[in-house]
Amino acid sequence: MKRKRSRRLRLEPLENRHLLTGWHNLVLPPDVNGDGEVTPIDALQVINALARTDGTSIELTTPAGPSDPFLDVDNNGFVTPIDALKVLNAIIQPIEPLDAGIDLPEAGGEYMGLVDLENFTASLAPLDLLPGGLMEAAEVAVLLDRASAASPSRDGIIAVVDRAGRILGVRVEAEVAASLQADPDKLAFAIDGAVAKARTAAFFSSNSAPLTSRTVRFISQSTVTQREVESAPVHADPRFRGPGFVAPIGVGGQFPPEIPFTPQVDLLGIERQSRDSRFHAGEDGVLGTADDFELNFRFNVDPAAIPPVAEDFFEVWPESYGIVTETSLTSRSRGIATLPGGVPLYKRVDGEVNLVGGIGVFFPGEEGFATYEQGFIHADLLGGKAQTEASRTNADRVLEAEFIALAASAGEGILGRPEFMRDVSDINAKLPPLPNFVALNGRIDLVGITLEIYGPTPSRQFRVPGIDRLLSFGRARIGNLPTPSGVDVPVNAGGDLHLDGMAVPQGWLVAPQDSPIAGGLSAAQVAEMVQAGVGQAKLTRAAIRLKPNLLPGASTQMVFAVADTHGNVLGVFRMPDATVFSIDVAIAKARNTAYYADPAALVVADRVDFNDDGLFGPISTSFQQPGDTLPVGTALTNRTFRFLAGPRFPTGAELPGNGLTLQGATAICDQSATLCDHVGPFSGLRLPGINPYTAENVRDPNVPGGELPLPFSVYADPAHSSPLFFDAFVPSRNFRDPGDAAVIVQGTLGSQPLANQNGVVFFPGSTPLYLRAPGDPPSGGTLLVGGLGVSGDGVDQDDVVTFAAQRGFEPAEALRADRFIVGGVRMPYQKFNRNPGLAG
Template sequence: MIGRLWRCALLLPVLLGLSAPTLAQQSLSIAEVQRIIARAVNEAQARGRPATIAVVDRVGNVLGVFAMNGAAATAAVTSGRSVTTGLEGANVPASAAAIAKAVTGAYLSSNGNAFTSRTANQIVQEFFNPLETNQPGGPLFGVQFSQLPCSDLNVRFVAASVNQNIGPKRSPLGLSADPGGMPLYKANILVGGIGVIADAIYGLDRNITDFDTDSDELIAIAGSVGFAAPVGIRANRIAVDGKTLRFADRDIESLVSAPAAAPAFAAINGVLGTVQAVTGYTNGAVIVDGQAFGTAASGYRLDNSGLFADLNGFVLVDGTNTQRFAPRDATDGGLTRAEVTGILRAGLQVANAGRAQIRRPLNDQIHVTLSVVDTAGTVLGVVRTPDGPVFGTDVSLQKARSAAFFSNVAAAADLTAGGFASYVASTRALLGPNALADGFAYAARSIGNLARPFFPDGNSNNQPGPLSRPFPSWSPFSTGLQLDLIANNVVQHLNFVTGASGVDTAVGCTGLPLQVATGMPRLANGLQIFAGGVPVYKNGVLAGAIGISGDGIDQDDMIAFLGTHNAGLQLASGVANAPMALRADNLAPQGIRLRYVSCPFRPFVNDDTQTPCSGK
């Protein structure tokens, strides 16, 4: 009911033609951040588990990092699968681990869904649910490698800059699947996240059939008391593919401390631990106020350009309240500004009419971010619904770039030049000798088919997909091409955070060839390998792609595909989805047909249409 009332309040000013703020706004104060940390420290102290604790706001600004005396300075990355490749075995700074977990709680959540890093754990593994063999991989398989420190979209913290508090901020380790990252709410409004690491392991939970007593999670729960997610929107009230998601394995009844009786922050700071300075994330050892999401100061606000406000579209802005990623012409002579605007508007219309998969109450509309790129990976436009989870900002761009990249006849050459010829060879062994140079159109879902540790997905007896590591050396920390493309960026950034290097990772991920138009590789914020993006064609020629992220993957697929289709009809300029003969679902290696898009059945709130994507 709260969500429905909120939605009515959201739409009313639009219906009335007003320009009033359309998203309820709350933020964390310094005193509240201190209270959250103090309660977490109190629980950690009671458990004898000294912890590092981070608090962020909804757009990833680090509001405070506190390291208790005796807390481990580093955490070991491990999936528990005896894998030694990828990031497995690395020792990462505890502060980076805590920040990544806090960011995960904040970024995966919204005012309509509260997800934790335990939720993330459930949806990024080789089976969904984890350890349920003969099930497909997690629906957000690969999302852990988003919000990367090399992203050109996510913002870097720069002290004394007008953009100091603008989001979305990057994360030092991407998103986390290690329990102990939770969202924080005030008056039912998402205001940030808390991340805790006390066990010196940056890992995941492979067995979700039991209920763990995880010190990281319990300390985070204690910290969130008074700022806990509304019960009705928690992950354990939300199902995907008939499977209920997980929020936490324990609740406040399992705490051994009394949060309300926790000492004041002033009594613990300098006594039980100290506030930390984290290079690249804080302006010294300080605690700061959070930003209210939806205000210009947060980097997200209602559009005022006249292009999207009638659809309640939100845009990204910089610290001078100037729009970021306003629609523009392509750099390759393909899409025009008007066509980009038309594609984004048509996508927003689908989202506004669609029924959300991951939000409560039921029948709430879809909330997502939409990104359009050209064939060089240039961002041509970004727009959002008001309450899309923040993670979808970067991920929508990843999906768009991934679809454009793999559909480009230059994909094989780019990968080979970047040092990834082995992945080209394995793809060609499966799909044919000219694969990735033959002009087939790959949706993000098709790329995902090729990037799972089993092909086809779900059967542990199958060979790996050509973009994946073989299962014995696969884990969420060692995925294959996706990680290999950005591993050096992550390592260089962590060396910068620790002070081992004075040079941070460059803007623009991967070592793939630089594009003159952008000064960056085509996959400038990394490869994404789960559904929700399709290439866009103009007069039968690849012109770029659209990526969607923030709701269920079928909903994301539908907005990308149907939005492009509808835009093509409205624009009548040659813009369209890929010609049917070029789509990757014409490829059936070993008799297994690749998938292109999958749209939900009866997906609209006030419309009985059953299969809106069929035949298009």
């Protein structure tokens, strides 16, 4: 049932104008005289102003008058020769003013707690509005038939989702284990494996960049342990209760994969994302107990700030199959899948190609764990040598799942630039026809490394592009007269087998609003940050997006989120065609950084304790002392969190030789100080029961069968040292933050301190936000008011755009994490590409 929107009192809006704040021109910063153009006259005005003083610097301590020029080009509170240089640089490489589509309110106006939904609006993409622009239920049925027929095996599960992640169709093949089919909890868990792959492709792709679940693994290289994969959220045995990630087991942390002494790549811990739910566990972290609570709107956003076009989106969560069908009410989503087998779905619409969703194929085996599909064998059973990531990621069943998904998606072929097109007419001749659906193929490079999209990187054994190896693998198995198998199961509580897809809105998904916290951010300040970020995003070269002609060089499309120190979402803006996973990620980043920088909120268990002795000292700003922790109140970003959570410390190093006989129930730091010092202090590899060299369970030869998985309570313990592992086992928490009593569940009057939490992100694109207090240094503020999260087409690009958006709200340099040394290594804060701008 659609909820009724109550009307709220509002002020009559004034004529919109761009907000020109003080001495800085927000619309076009190098336009010093405000005439709408950037010319040498603008640089001359800065030079003349400096010449009237000592010629080096002017501190802007008084408000600008209506006729004063915008001398502060870089918006740092000072006029220096750098401001003139920035004008000259802009003349050499012109900057376009920001679109009028995101105008700010009248300068000097006040919101008075109201939300402006007339000027801060959302819309649907033009292609989504055309007839046939989205996925239709009948097409979902054909996709499931094509996938089931593409391989002679009959023990797979296939799922189709739309771009928002809604489950549109599920096929359970006839030979899926009877034990899974007979148990609603187990069946939901197995289906969630296919759903996770489908969502990954839908969430990470765009209209000009096909990113598959294989690609996401390639650019994440997360540390994923056996304990996390060989588990299920509803498992009866606490030794096997856990997140059930659909990912290859391994230490990861190297890019290119498995090349020693190389650094961590972009998306560490991505498997943990997109697990937020309408139903949240309470303080005990266990769903299905008395302290659970329910949200009315995703991310607990204020419904008064949701534009009408975005209403439906905020009533959709990336739920488990068991939740959406009401067959397993304590099930949890399995997050982002990084085993191959998830492929985006594209549809021809009015001569263009539109991303409409994703398809995922998963082979669950007897238990539903992803260990079956990747052919996992413990290193102890292989003479102590672990399988490689390549062997697990390219196991036969994984390649089979990936081929099935690709074949199903390519109803009218595989398109791209000539060198990337492939003829699959022979495959399509054997499968049910699916007009208008195509697979996109192309080349995406990240820091000079070509990413895997379909199939693995060529090797000495297979000297062909990955897509050709994959197609050859599938052609050898498809048979001459393939037939579908199994049944389609209901995808909602009403019993529907197939659903139409829905679009994801763009623009202001959450309109700017004032923080309810006294002295907090205003709606105008939220809009100011987003506008500055959008302007920079348009000038920044994307890492994982291609131009419409599938050549490199596209500009980034980003999602921006601002939250206050209670986690209230004060604004969310999605640029056109920005990746959907970025909505969840940007909001979490904003909340993470606001919490961690708050000295009154940070709990002891979340503090950095490098030597794990519980003493939190010494604090160091010099390489003369290695440093054990950071001062409470230090400003960290999600880049800092990633650095601390890596499997090797610092990133790019290697662990010392493995001569240690591991004790399963003892933390690594209590077994070897040397080994402890080489593992990130936030990493789960420091915890008991995990082999830090393989990420496998520690085995005890004295235990029958050798396995020694430790129970759920060990890894869900709010007192252990790893935020990364706590986030895996207790979804949708903001570190161990107990929350704030003032937080309510939106749509009710009930207090729920944990309602404004949706997990932790361990990759860059964020900052805590500060206002300047009297006497603050020119480098930044000291009054913490919230956090900013940015997510889109590459994490270094996220930092570039964040830097532009945060200007005027950044922390004082003395507060930043990069002032401090931990474990003999300087902490990172933000990092930028050498040449982030668009060429030409």
